[in-house]
Amino acid sequence: MDGSEEEPVxxxxxxxxxxxxxxxxxxxxxxxxxxxxxxxxxxxxxxIEKEHHVPERLAAYLRAMGYRLEMFAVRDGERIRLR
Structure with a gap:
């Protein structure tokens, strides 16, 4: 690894x-x-907290192909799915 990629946590x-x-x-x-x-x-x-800043265009793009967009907050071995 050349340092430009992060290892999966x-x-x-x-x-x-x-x-x-x-x-x-x-x-x-x-x-x-x-x-x-x-x-x-x-x-x-x-x-930011009120509007739930989700990239709607990307979500719509993925939905058009049968996928859904999921967002996570990741820190110190913890992964929280955002809604």
């Missing part, structure tokens, strides 16, 4: 799909904490 999958805000709450972070880490406003974080 074996991860335990959390069975239920969660919203991004649920992950933040589980980590006991406030929206302002995440906003500061991102370098954006708290309102931007609130909008």
């Amino acid at each position: 074996p991860a335990a999958v959390i069975a239920e799909a969660v919203l991004p805000g649920d992950i933040r709450k589980r980590l006991q972070l406030m929206q302002t904490d995440v906003a500061e880490r991102m370098g954006v406003s708290q309102q931007t974080v609130a909008r």
Whole structure:
């Protein structure tokens, strides 16, 4: 491996799909904490959590071929399916 590819991370999958805000709450972070880490406003974080930023065009493209788009948040051996 030349360093340009990441090795797959074996991860335990959390069975239920969660919203991004649920992950933040589980980590006991406030929206302002995440906003500061991102370098954006708290309102931007609130909008991200509310709008569920899913790439709809890609999802539609995959649906046209009989697939569905699934998104996961992965960290330290944990894999959480987003809805």
